[in-house]
Amino acid sequence: MQVNITETVLRDANQSLIATRMPFSDFEGILETINRAGYYSVECWGGATFDSCLRYLNEDPWKRLRLLKEKLKSSRLQMLLRGQNILGYKHYPDDVVRLFVDHAVENGMDIFRIFDALNDFRNIQVAVDETIKRGAHAQGVICYTTSPIHTLEKYAKLGRDLENMGVHSICIKDMAGIMGPQEAYELVKALKESVKLPVFLHTHSTTGLGPITYIKAVEAGCDGIDTAISSFSGGTSQPSTETLHYALRQMGYETGLDVKVLKEINDFFKPLKEQYIESGLMDPFVMGTDTDALNYQVPGGMLSNLIAQLKAQNSMDRLDEVLQETPRVRKDLGYPPLVTPMSQMVGVQAASNVLAGERYKNVSKEVKAYLRGEYGQAPGEIDSELQKKVLGNEKPITQRFADTLEPEFQKIKEKLKGVAQSDEDVLSYILFPQIAEKFFNERQESTALKVSYKIMKV
Known part of the structure; x- marks a missing residue:
């Protein structure tokens, strides 16, 4: 076989x-x-x-x-x-x-x-x-x-x-x-x-x-x-x-x-x-075996990003607390599998709960969207108190969220006339607007520099 x-x-x-x-x-x-x-x-x-x-x-x-x-x-x-x-x-x-x-x-x-x-x-x-x-x-x-x-x-x-x-x-x-x-x-x-x-x-x-x-x-x-x-x-x-x-x-x-x-x-x-x-790009932590993951269920990509996030806030000493909070947040959200984007949402929320010293003092816009039903049907029951705290009397949607979205490719393509060099550029912008725009600007500057250098050589 x-x-x-x-x-x-x-x-x-x-x-x-x-x-x-x-x-x-x-x-x-x-x-x-x-x-x-x-x-x-x-x-x-x-x-x-x-x-x-x-x-x-x-x-x-x-x-x-x-x-x-x-x-x-x-x-x-x-x-x-x-x-x-x-x-x-x-x-x-x-x-x-x-x-x-x-x-x-x-x-x-x-x-x-x-x-x-x-x-x-x-x-x-x-x-x-x-x-x-x-x-x-x-x-x-x-x-x-x-x-x-x-x-x-x-x-x-x-x-x-x-x-x-x-x-x-x-x-x-x-x-x-x-x-x-x-x-x-x-x-x-x-x-x-x-x-x-x-x-x-x-x-x-x-x-x-x-x-x-x-x-x-x-x-x-x-x-x-x-x-x-x-x-x-x-x-x-x-x-x-x-x-x-x-x-x-x-x-x-x-x-x-x-x-x-x-x-x-x-x-x-x-x-x-x-x-x-x-x-320092490869942290020794991600190269070891960590059986605690059998409890907190944090995937590899999420773990390396979580470490980078805590390092940026000088809070690496709180990693264990964040990892312990992760399964609690996951349960509150109806046991979603921890994969992108849910892994990032649960991880960021767990970190926020720990660093703020209070659970759900700050709720990310992504978690709010999830509680509204924008990401789809949660596998299990969402904690009712959390949902009420975030949504108030607003009812979560039950239909496929994409059915509520208008087509946008042509509209964005028009907006990017003179900036986007291809349909692929338009797609990059739709996915990551600010990052793509910065990339386009740097690309344009780089091209201008190359042209200027060629003229100088001539």
Whole structure:
């Protein structure tokens, strides 16, 4: 049996260990080697990479995608798409979702892993439909979490719902690395018995369970797993690619990977890792095993961002308190899975509760929007006192929030005449207006400087 391996070093490993601060120039030199490794797919875009390119790296994320496609010619490129949230932190109108998928396909994307933070599949329907229409691979996601309300039967039903929606495959997304081996075995088995689609599993090494969980998932019939090249594996990242390849081969499975090429890839990333550690970009905290995560359920990317947030406020000594407050906030909000944007919302609120010295003294606008129903149906009951404190007598909405949004792409395109150089620029602006505008201005200044320099040389 073949077990498909997805390499995450260019996206989730990077996001989990160094908060997505790896510039294209740092890994450009190894892309053609990655292309020869035999991966099922290379996860290299989406998630926080889009935001990070514009905000921190002064890169055009669309150009990055095109360059990735040039170098990874025969590899399937894979991205993480937040359904109606696209790559931002709120819901966008349907026209924007469809156009984003269209342009992602045009620029080289092959596999769209599409999720909704609340497993409210009304919020992924449009993205799935457009992905299928464009001839790309639509992978529907079940965000995994544990709580009194999340059961095997409910997860199996979610799998059937995804199959009925027409997705090509299903991914179980264990953002916080909290899935144990027996849970993985039972869940994969339940899904394989409920649907006829390939089932993939994504987890993290945060709690140390990752490799054992993957092995048991494969024994239950899991078709593919996500791993990171060993120098960027472990901790809040994924289990090691080479380790899983070695173990699976011993067990009689094929992965299609070339060990010699894997070594070349790892040798390339080793010095990069040392460089990130020396600069302080990679915090030792995210590289360890933290079994407390089995309680607070904080995913890797959220943990690295939470640490950065507390450092910025000189409050790293309050990290344990924030992590203890996180599951309490999560319960109050009806047990949402901690994945973007819910992980950020719950984490920021937990930090606010701790630093303010009073719970819900300050409630973020995102949490207010969630309580109004703008993000979809909460998995469980929301704390009634919190809801009343925030909403007063206002009734939460029950319809799909995107149905209340007017199309906006053409309107924004008109507004950006003379500023946006392409439809991709317009999409970048819609997702991150202030950050994109700053990027456009700096790009224009840089172009003007280059022109001026050429004239001077002449």
